[in-house]
Amino acid sequence: MRVAVVGGGASGTAIHRALTEHGAKPELFSRTTGFDVLRDDAPARLAEAEVIVEATGRFTISRRAATEFFTRSTRAVAAAARASGARHILLSIVNGDLPQVQGYGYLAGKTAQERVARQESPNLTIVRSTQWFEFAGQNIDRMKIGPIALVPAMTIQPVALDAVADVIADAATGVRTGALHEVAGPEATTLWDMTTQLSDKRVTPIPLRIPSRYGRAFRDGTLLPAPGIEVAGPRYTEWLNARSA
Secondary structure, eight states, X not given: OEEEEEOOHHHHHHHHHHHHHTTOEEEEESGGGTOXXXXXXXXXXXXXXXXXXXXXXXXXXXXXXXXXXXXXXXXXXXXXXXXXXXXXXXXXXXXXXXXXXXXXXXXXXXXXXXXXXXXXXXXXXXXXXOOBTTHHHHHHHHHEETTEEEEEOOEEOOBOHHHHHHHHHHHHHTSSOSSEEEEEOSXXXXXXXXXXXXXXOSSEEEEEOOOSHHHXXXXXXXXXXXXXXXXXXXXXXXXXXXXXX
């Protein structure tokens, strides 16, 4: 089975690896491989794929920028999927569509992306995950100011990216069926606790309380998954220990 993985970075790499382990023949399409989903001819470039996994990403807190990027990405992928008859699998976020968090531009963009995908992809599967374990390190990179890094107050139930990639690979290869799959890690925690457990001590973390409706939602656990959601992967401490080993 030929699977096109659109999107680079950690997610694209993890999904590519999981698909290979599932016996598929994945190919990565990202800027690092010479493909820009916003500029290139996606139907022509992705024509041989039986499944197209969309895992594109661009971090921004601007609602306008996020919505423009994610909806354009999905329209391009949806057009490619329609042209070739491929299935379209979209990677998204658990509870990212709730009204309380739409003031946060990135999540508003992902919400718009899901809406466009449902409108334009006739054979769509959405895989939503909670925040990844990698999120703590990514936040340090994004929020670093000299010797400090701001850590927003967030209550979350993070999951290993490799576990999410396995769910996507199952959906791509037909092990899983259905239009929506949601997955979370095994325990709730805070972004602060995750950050303080990191071994990288090059910066000093500083707690940040975001004064907005979505800031309150981040703090009060709005992003926590509903009871009964699928739980997958190791605990955060187990994941950290495995990486350090």
